[in-house]
Structures are given as structure tokens and as C-alpha cells.
Amino acid sequence: MGTVTTFDPVTEHERARAALAAAIPRLVGLLRAVPDPDAESGVPVWSVGDVGTHLAAVYLAYTALVSPETATEWKDVLASAEGALTGGTFVERITAMNARSVTLFGREERAGTADFVAERGETFLRVTEGLAPDTPVSAPWYGDVPFTLATVTGLMLSETLVHGLDIARGARLPWPIGRDEARLVLGQSMPTMMAAALDPVKARGVRIAFDLAIEGGPRLAVVVDDGTATVTRDAPRRAYDCRIVADPVTFLLVSFRRTPVWKAVASGRMRAGGRRPWLAARLGRLVAGP
Structure with a gap:
């Protein structure tokens, strides 16, 4: 079953903060370099400008969760996002939030997206400096999902x-994603988000234990048990049904539906093993996405 690695949550969170601090100016530069905001983006239903606006909304939202100086009344902001605050599945909530996000900034306001992201990113890092990674954070549109500061930091980095x-x-511009950056996203936010995004209908009656080994770490035990899932870092040794070994950047992009699974497998960047390796394909179907 291989060696179980261990990690220091405080050290890893500081590394995630450093990665976010380095990624923010890269993002700001990218937003300023976009030649045509109306061009199609990597998200089929959004233009490049829509994605930039969504990112500004993300930075608005996550900074507001941790900063008293930018506190937001979410009932007002999300008044037109039916299902974002009440009812619905996890995916329905996120879908509603995403749809609302691209309307938060008007056409003229979009010109200031880069400056807004820079300012809110600096605020997030400043007000969270020195806070413990397990500090609880409440994100209303995620429902009862138990968020921590580490989760939010990882989500900001992933977004x-x-x-x-x-x-x-x-925009046809370069945008490299480092393997260490991807590892930090997967370690900080994936344990919470994979469990929350499980499709309870598809997972009803399903009992599978996955050993998810990201090259260079982290290592996650993903246990699906009749409609619920637990995702654990550095889990004690146990018998797994399926072991998945993946390159960190590849798994990040597969998780967000930016790279098809077949391409990851064909390139050798994702491999399945264990007693029942064919179950690997079910993980992506069980964990839903908006």
C-alpha cells in the first residue's frame, strides 16, 4: 500500500499563502494583458471578460468572509441567485452562485477588474496573516459544509x-501552473470539497474506498459509503478497492473538467491500480461539478 506521508498543517498553509501571494500579481498582469474581453474563454458559456468578472466576485466573496472591513450582506447580494443560499444540492448552489457572479460588475466596472483583484487579494492575505489554518469560516452559499481558513485559502488559489x-x-497568453501550486490546492481544499461535492443520488448504495496518491503529495483516502463520503489526509493503513496515482497538475485540471480523463490516462499522468482498478472511472462520476 506504500508509505503514508505526514504533513504539518501550519507549514502547508503558510506555503499555500505564499503561493497565493505569488499568483495574485500574475493574475493581475494577465487580466491587464487581455486583448479582447469578448473572446471565448476556456469556459464554454463565458467570455474572457466574464471569467475575469467571476474572479473579481470570487475575491470579493472570500475576502468578505474573513475581513470585517469588507463584510457583505449575502442575502442582498444573492437575492437574484435563486437556490444559492437556501435549498438545492451542492452543485445547484454553486451553479446559482456562479451565474450571479458574472452580473455583480457592470460593463464599465469590468475595466477595473485587475485593480479590484489586486486590492482584495492583498486584503485577504493581510487580515488572515497569523491566523491558524483550522480557523472556522462560514460560507453561506456552501450550506453546512465545514469550512476552515485553509479551505478558503486553497479555494482562492484554485480559482x-x-x-x-x-x-x-x-486570450492566447501563457499561463503555467506549477506542480507545487497544484499540490497545495489539492491538500488545502480538496478534502473538504470532494466530500461536499459527492452526488448523493449516484452514491446511494455505493461502498468504495479509493487511495488517491498525488505524486509528491498529498495522499487522500476517499471513502464513499452509501451516499456519503469522507476524505482524509494521511489516513491509517487499510484495504482499498482502488488506488489512483496522479500528477498534481493533471489531477487538478481533471477535477475541474479542464482536461478529459482519457487524455490524462493516455499520457500516463493518471494511473489506476489496486484490487479493482476499473473503479477509478467512477470517482469522477460520483464527485459532481457545476
Whole structure:
């Protein structure tokens, strides 16, 4: 079953903060370099400008969660996003939030997206400096999902990296994602988000234990048990049904539906093993996405 690695949550969170601090100016530069905001992006339904606006909304939202000086009344902001605050599945909530996000900034306000992202990114890092990674954070549109500061930091980094790629693809500009950056996203936010995004209908009656080994770390035990899932870092040894070994950048992009699974497998960047390797394909179907 291989060696179980260990990690220091405080050190890893500081590394995630440093990665975010380095990624923000890259994103700001990318937003300023976009030649045509109306060009198609890496997200089929959004233009490059829409993705930039979504990112500004993300930075608005996550900074507001941790900063008293930018506190937001979400009932007012999300008044037109039916299902974002009440009811619905996890995916329905996120879909509603995403749809609302691209309307938060008007046409003229979009010209200031880069400056807004720079300012809110600096605020997020400043007000969270020195806070413990397990500090609880409440994100109303995610419902009862138990968020921590580490989760939010990882999500901000993932949004920056993945949507930066969406913008770069549409603008035909370079946007490298480092393996260490991807590892930090997967370690900080994936344990929470994979469990929350499980499709309870598809997972009803399903009992599978996955050993998800990201090259260079982290290592996650993903256990699906009749409609629920737990995702654990550095889990004790146990018998797994399926082991998945993946390159960190590849798994990040597969998780966000930016790279097809078949391409990851064909390139050798994702491999399945264990007693029942054919179950690997089910993980992506069980964990939903908007």
C-alpha cells in the first residue's frame, strides 16, 4: 500500500499563502494583458471578460468572509441567485452562485477588474496573516459544509490558477501552473470539497474506498459509503478497492473538467491500480461539478 506521508498543517498553509501571494500579481498582469474581453474563454458559456468578472466576485466573496472591513450582506447580494443560499444540492448552489457572479460588475466596472483583484487579494492575505489554518469560516452559499481558513485559502488559489488558465486559453497568453501550486490546492481544499461535492443520488448504495496518491503529495483516502463520503489526509493503513496515482497538475485540471480523463490516462499522468482498478472511472462520476 506504500508509505503514508505526514504533513504539518501550519507549514502547508503558510506555503499555500505564499503561493497565493505569488499568483495574485500574475493574475493581475494577465487580466491587464487581455486583448479582447469578448473572446471565448476556456469556459464554454463565458467570455474572457466574464471569467475575469467571476474572479473579481470570487475575491470579493472570500475576502468578505474573513475581513470585517469588507463584510457583505449575502442575502442582498444573492437575492437574484435563486437556490444559492437556501435549498438545492451542492452543485445547484454553486451553479446559482456562479451565474450571479458574472452580473455583480457592470460593463464599465469590468475595466477595473485587475485593480479590484489586486486590492482584495492583498486584503485577504493581510487580515488572515497569523491566523491558524483550522480557523472556522462560514460560507453561506456552501450550506453546512465545514469550512476552515485553509479551505478558503486553497479555494482562492484554485480559482486563481484554473480560471487564470481559462482566461489565458481565450486570450492566447501563457499561463503555467506549477506542480507545487497544484499540490497545495489539492491538500488545502480538496478534502473538504470532494466530500461536499459527492452526488448523493449516484452514491446511494455505493461502498468504495479509493487511495488517491498525488505524486509528491498529498495522499487522500476517499471513502464513499452509501451516499456519503469522507476524505482524509494521511489516513491509517487499510484495504482499498482502488488506488489512483496522479500528477498534481493533471489531477487538478481533471477535477475541474479542464482536461478529459482519457487524455490524462493516455499520457500516463493518471494511473489506476489496486484490487479493482476499473473503479477509478467512477470517482469522477460520483464527485459532481457545476
